Amino acid sequence: MASSRFSVQVEGLTQLKKTLRQLKDKDLSKAVREVNKQAAELVKPDASRGVPQHRRTPKDAKKYRPGKLAKSVKVVASANGASIKAGTAARTPYAGAIHFGYPKRHIRPNRFLYRAMARNSGRVSETYEREISAVIRAKLES
Numbered sequence: 327m328a329s330s331r332f333s334v335q336v337e338g339l340t341q342l343k344k345t346l347r348q349l350k351d352k353d354l355s356k357a358v359r360e361v362n363k364q365a366a367e368l369v370k371p372d373a374s375r376g377v378p379q380h381r382r383t384p385k386d387a388k389k390y391r392p393g394k395l396a397k398s399v400k401v402v403a404s405a406n407g408a409s410i411k412a413g414t415a416a417r418t419p420y421a422g423a424i425h426f427g428y429p430k431r432h433i434r435p436n437r438f439l440y441r442a443m444a445r446n447s448g449r450v451s452e453t454y455e456r457e458i459s460a461v462i463r464a465k466l467e468s
Contacts, residue, residue: 354465355405361457363403368453369410369446374399376438377412378424394418399439410439 377396398421399412413421427435443450 351465354461357461357465358458359403359405361454361461362405362408363401364457365450365454366401366403366408366410368449369442370399370401372446373410373412373439373442376436376442378436378438395421395424410443412439 374396377399379396380392382392395413395418398414398418399410402409402411412425413419423431423433424436425439426437427433
């Protein structure tokens with residue numbers, strides 16, 4: 327299955343990450359990680375709502391429980407960036423097939439994560455810019 331990404335590019339982020347590594351300041355790295363997480367959390371509700379809804383029918387497998395994929399949407403953040411993921415290999419192995427499609431099984435792609443990111447990219451970049459500036463200002467003042 328092909329993997330692709332939708333991302334927001336931040337000018338100067340590479341230099342900021344390089345400086346963080348050189349400073350070896352754990353508090354600053356933790357603050358940047360929190361900003362990354364906060365920016366990605368803006369997309370999570372929209373992504374969960376965008377998951378295709380399906381009601382259980384008598385033909386469905388006993389293990390199938392509607393809503394598991396929507397509940398599996400989560401944010402993973404580090405000092406380098408943040409991402410929004412859906413599904414796990416153990417509990418929702420069909421997440422990739424739903425998102426990217428599976429022509430062999432006649433499953434059309436439903437790129438709910440990409441649509442959520444596209445709808446919220448403006449808010450994410452504004453929040454990221456505002457919060458990173460605040461973190462840097464606070465560090466320079468201390």
